[in-house]
Amino acid sequence: MTLPDTVQATPRLPLDQDGGPVFNAPWEARVFAMTLQAYDAGIFNWREWAEALGAELAKDDDNDNGEMPGYYNHWLNAFERLLADKRVAGAKQLEDLKQAWNQAARATPHGQPIELKRSGN
């Protein structure tokens, strides 16, 4: 499945020979898809996203333009930072949610679906 042109312009996006994205773990696909939805929802434009990701990738010493290990770790960092810059997601909020998910996982017997139960806001 080919990606829209805007998305193809993402810095160093790993693509297969048919122009589709390549993921190495389910969470990578999830954060990729969330980024597309956040863009569609108008939180940022694709140029802003490409800049945020580019800045994050530039932190890596590896300067060639080939495949990059840990590409989606950089992607996740950049996505969190851009959402913070846009005042959509604060570090504190995300940290609290992480803790809540961690507790939910630990309270869930292995093999059961993990669900987050929010205790009011």
Added chain:
Amino acid sequence: MSHDHDHDHSELSDIELRVRALETLLTEKGYVDPPALDELIETYETKIGPKNGARVVAKAWSDPEYHARLMNDATSAIAELGFTGRQGEHMVAVENTPDTHNMVVCTLCSCYPWTVLGLPPVWYKSAPYRSRAVRDPRGVLAEFGVTLPDETDIRVWDSTAEVRYLVIPRRPEGTAGWSEDRLADLVTRNSMIGTALALDPSDLEDAA
């Protein structure tokens, strides 16, 4: 934080926690719609994950000794090819024959061996698929375009936290002498779940 390896509860890695936290927040703020997110992932999912399982199947078709090791202890045989990982552990290989077709059901993506099979299809996690697959496996297979002779038994395997299954589809006719690389192209993700057969060599020519 202590990091025990107690198997009574589930564990999410730090990165999985960060992704879930983001999804919860973006969903609550109305920027992300989980069903639409699943749909978007489904659009691209054919490209997800290494085709590790296909290599395992192709090798089992080609190398009788590997085949024997795989049927005896799939976890080790899969690890031989360098495919390991939290989700790929405790594998059991079940082989399709003219008499028996195997199909795997599981509603829990945490039990799905994605390091071997790639990302699970979204429908696979749905409760209706699971209950129907158990009740009417022939009907579910027909919906996937697979019609088996009446005399073929269909066995349905339910993945658990302990055991995950890899279906070894039947090797298609007309592939004698093929290399493992070429054979691996015939092995689709769905054929390793048992909701499809391995591709026919003519399907490959059509796609090329």
